[in-house]
Amino acid sequence: MNALRQVAALARAGFEDYVAFEKDGVWTFAAGALASITLDATHVRARGALELDEPWSGSPCAALRDVLARLPFPEWNVYGKVHFGFAGIVPALRLQGVDAPSGELVRLMVPRTEVRISANGLSVRGEDRERVEAVLAAPAAPVPEPSPVDVRNDNGNYRDRVALAVKEIRQGQYQKVILSRVLRIPFGVDVVGTYELTRRGNTPARSFLLRLDGREAAGVSPEVIVTVDADGGVVTQPLAGTRAFGRGADEDSAARAELESNPKEIFEHAVSVRTAQEELRRVCRVESVHVGDFMGVKERGSVQHLASLVCGRLDEGRSAWDALEAVFPAVTASGIPKRESLDAIARLDEARGLYSGAVLRASHDGSLDAALVLRAIYQENGAAWLRAGAGIVADSTPDREFEETCEKLTSVAPYVVPAPDNPA
Template sequence: MRSYAEISYGTEKLGSRSLLSAVMRLARAGLFEDYVVYERNGVWAFAGGALTTVTLDAENVRTVTGAGESATPWTGSSSAALGAALEASAPVANWTAYGYLMFEFAALLPALATRGAVPVEGELARMIVPRVEVLIDERGVVSRAWDAADNERIREILEDVAEPPRPVVSAVDIRTDEGGYRERVAQAVKEIRLGQYQKVILSRTVDVPFELDFAATYELGRESNNPARSFLLRLGSWESAGFSPEVVLTVDETGQVMTQPLAGTRAFGRGAGNDAEARRVLESDPKEIYEHAVSVRTSQEELRRVCRPGTVAVRDFMDIKERGSVQHLASLVSGTLGATHTPWDALEAVFPAVTASGVPKRESLDAIVRLDETRRGLYSGAVLTFTHDGALDAALVLRAMYGQEGRAWLRAGAGIVTDSMPDREFEETCEKLSSVAPYLVRSQG
């Protein structure tokens, strides 16, 4: 099988620019119609163009390559069908695929099908094997391309010393409640007290009333956020950028599995004294502790389905993670993948993230269908990478902005439990939206 042409060079080629600034030059260069920027553990990846595109809906998995397009009905596991199509169609060795799962991908999982649900229409997953993959970290740049000439184009872009002007942000009002969020929270609390479910995450949208420059907004926002993962993408009909507070799932090439539930929230970034007081309240509030504990318990139960017996464990229970404008209770749940299970099985076990759906999941998904404003799409789905040797990394799509068909919007939610108060849950959505809303840049195109 053919390999990518590869070159590498040191960070001195980037001049005085930050790694973020360097990768943004590639995103702005307009080299490719489709691209993904994905930040993980200090490494920035730029994946541009598509050698292979694999999409999946409720009935078919579709593959587009240089040889043409095919559509095949899938049966059994939807995620396994997605993975198998990638492995069968990737034309290059040592590939990494980049893409997303919509929140509604959950409807394809038999254990989570909601009562009376009709088949979900439209695309639910999209992955590409890129023409060009550029990895940038403190050690240097690795550029891998199907066409060796693209490596030189990448180098020229990264070495260009010109800097774009500092963008100007535009304000958006995040405090209006046009979707009746408080009323929906109150209804969920009633249903929880009737025993229909224990927890549900309800969300609300905020429209952006101008054309959004996703790349400039991402760059500004990333300077002020400290996410677990971050991403910027333009794939198919979607544009999105975000500062993911938590990891849905990682599986490394040796089968080590990890998920990171964050649940329980207070504001952050309002001065040292206010932040310390908010942390004290967060760590002692029975509602927040309960919300976090049921999420961790669910994560353990989910990983036990696919991990070797006795390997699932919780680390750093109820630690504090500071994520932009908020701070969360956080825990790590890990295990070793069972011999008969795959990374896609592990993803199905935890998807959608319990911290973006609820407990129990099936009942909470039914409540989301009834009580959330609109279909979620990318919101609370996953942006993910999957490699030829079975490593998978999936970031929860939160603290993000979304664009499709000329419309742009923000979205945020809160975990509703029996002691939830509608005004406080609305305020929590405002706190989360403040990780993104101050950095919106109007498109000049």
């Protein structure tokens, strides 16, 4: 079996909680919780190898960092998710007069078992080596059959919401906001099978598959929110500006040329890059912050985007968690200025949950990698859905932004696999 099929087989093997995370052609499958850490608007909690239930105040990422420092292991890796609502408890972004977000905002786990799969082979760390080996030695399951979902169904008045946002932008309330729409799937979904087919059809910056506390998600992330290496190097990669991809060489080339010359798309991308620089300067040595590969084009499955790298080096006394808090939520999933765009999102969008949040892994050595949760499928309590958004600026038109959501939804919608007991 290739790496993708191996990850799918492990995800089907009955582990209660797991996170699969792909970076640069290397998959890690992390399963079972030696310790789990959760954070909401008032408390941070740990269960398992570390037991605590404490109020927190100030910086939520500092609260997480402090709990991780108390883990009873000399070396550890954590995997987990951060909901978009986490932005509502970041001190610099809190909205006056708005209630704190409810429910769990962060869930991390220190896994019992970590399986690393790459072109160089497979390694297993932890308690379930024999179980892992048995799963991977078994015959591969058949490749699942999808039941594509119609991306053009709009029950959320998306165009009307875009028109209202354009009006507010032209009134000077904010410069840019990302508005999204939910596409509900009318049947139960095989999330693992959907992940396998979606990953085959896309070229993501990161991909992920998870089941945590009964909630499932899988996605092909087009960008990282932030990556921090063990030496303090920081990279964020804002993508903004979108056109369809995969329609044939001539159409793709024409779409790319139009993307690279379109004033609306160039403006949208440039202001995102400027914001990313300002955010990194809060936690990095100011002179180290710079832009690399400005306005390149990244092909991500059914779409292509303008992309730039914004890089820096952590300042003295700063950590990877400080960097995450500085850039969260991703500017390409929220807007500019962030505080005002978050207010617009609260008024004009449905509650987002994990959509446009992060799936991440972090380590005792100070490294952290947080993938932006887009191009994903979600399933909870028997309900499954897709979601996509578009960046709204003063020159936006409702029809074009709706079309952009269709282009993005097409990264996943053709690959949705019905659950075996609930065919479409």
